[in-house]
Amino acid sequence: MYWHYRFINLPSINDGEDHITLQEVHYNDDKTMLCVVEPCTFADDVQDLALLKEHMMQAWDAPIMQERDLPEDIMAGILEADKAKGELWVRAMQGTC
Numbered sequence: 791m792y793w794h795y796r797f798i799n800l801p802s803i804n805d806g807e808d809h810i811t812l813q814e815v816h817y818n819d820d821k822t823m824l825c826v827v828e829p830c831t832f833a834d835d836v837q838d839l840a841l842l843k844e845h846m847m848q849a850w851d852a853p854i855m856q857e858r859d860l861p862e863d864i865m866a867g868i869l870e871a872d873k874a875k876g877e878l879w880v881r882a883m884q885g886t887c
Contacts, residue, residue, distance in 0.1 A: 792817055795829055795849035800857050802865070803872045810854060812846070826864055828871075 793816040800809045816824040833839035857865055 791819060791824065794852075795845045796852055796855050797849055798826065798855040798857065798860070800868065800872075802857055802869060812849060815855070823861055823864060826860065826868055 793814050795812055796815045797810050798813050798815075800811060801807055803809055812829050813826050814829045815826050818824050831842065833842050857868075860868070
């Protein structure tokens with residue numbers, strides 16, 4: 791298994807308008823996509839910070855992925871996570887979380 795950062799355009803979570811976000815894309819050894827998750831954007835020390843920057847810069851050099859290129863089950867997981875995040879945001883704004 792391996793992963794890398796990629797920018798992915800996800801208009802489905804933005805009322806059909808472009809919504810480009812940095813994500814971690816994980817792959818099986820046979821290069822099939824395994825999952826897409828929110829990126830880990832922290833470092834434990836300066837060396838890890840440099841590695842984090844290197845991974846992000848590689849994402850800048852790669853073409854932007856489009857949601858239509860994602861497998862249906864992975865896109866469904868992204869939409870579900872976005873819905874949960876939105877519900878949590880609403881609760882936070884209401885002071886109920």
